[in-house]
Amino acid sequence: MQCVRSLALLLLLVVKVHGDFVEPPQSHTSMRSLAESQTRLPCRYQPVEGEKVVQVTWYKELADGSKDQIITAHFSEGHTGFGRYSGRVKFESSSPTENSALLIPSTEESDEGIYICHISTSTHRHFERHITVTVLILPISTLDPVILKEGDSYRLAATCRAVGRPPPRLSWDSDLPGHSKKDIRQGGSVYSYFFLHPLRSMNGKKLDCLVWHPGLNGSHRISNLLEVQYPPDATITSVSGDWFVGLENAELVCDSGGNPKPQDFTWTRRGGALPDGVSLVGGKLIFGRTLRLNDSGVYECVAKNIAGVGKAEYSVTIAEFSQSKGFTNDQNLLLIVPGSLAAAAVVLVLIIAVLYHPHRNRKLERQLNKKTSRIPVNVNVIVQVKNSKRKQ
The missing domain is CATH 2.60.40.10 (Immunoglobulins)
Structure with missing residues (x-):
């Protein structure tokens, strides 16, 4: 029992004499750092009461096992950088013997390695921490499609x-x-x-x-x-499904598809040239005048891109009259005028006969009534003229 107590007391004395590292707590530690960024190497020793840190020195372990001195700080004489590290590294604190962390403001690939923080105390004791630094270089990446x-x-x-x-x-x-x-x-x-x-x-x-x-x-x-x-997959559509003589603004549209979108379109008409008065605007064939009977035919569109060619045909038949609207105004006029003239001529003949043959008035009057009932309203004016003459 007495032996156990003595051992515990000895351990307390050792800890009290040796002090302790606040960071890093392990004797060997590893860390990663990015190139071109700041690297912080931690080192802080907490001495026991009545003891203080008089000097801290950072080393870098070389490949052959030797050490390269980086920087040293003395509690009364300040700090000094060595070799290629001079000006490249610095202590984090203005009191390096209290906080001995080292900063590398701009880390390089060559900074990778094992660093040693060496602490010297006023009691002539020495303590160390080893830190292995791996320098990472962020990837530069590209994709070439x-x-x-x-x-x-x-x-x-x-x-x-x-x-x-x-x-x-x-x-x-x-x-x-x-x-x-x-x-x-x-x-x-x-x-x-x-x-x-x-x-x-x-x-x-x-x-x-x-x-x-x-x-x-x-x-x-x-x-x-x-x-x-891929090549175009051409199709032709018509905005106006009813094609007839006199139709205005008629056009055919070549829907091509394909990748890339074709910019080269060619229009032809089977068996002959394109009609006069048509124009090509992109994939459209536009009739800049009213349609004629001879505009009928089979029209072909050829669409091209760098991947190939697409073709489509469309048969156009021009009707004399619109299937949805009946006769046009001009056509109705051509039919009405001759009919009206013929009816007027018949009425005129009957009026003359009535005026110059009184003994046949009744018979002709009955015939006249039958004829006038078949005549359009605007011809009744002539009948009114005949009646006015009879009253006179």
């Missing part, structure tokens, strides 16, 4: 490339059927290739590259839409 054509064989659709430290990991986010192939090269460059068989239904579908790296919070997405070019 390939423009595909319908009908091409199984081929490369996109290449994703990233370079970083450590080498990034790449993956694809897409519902497209295909497969990827990876390639890691010197210098931390990573490539991923995506292959597929191009179809027009794939045009505009998502093919994103995801870049994964320890320095990233999650993944970095490079958005991309697959482009598949």
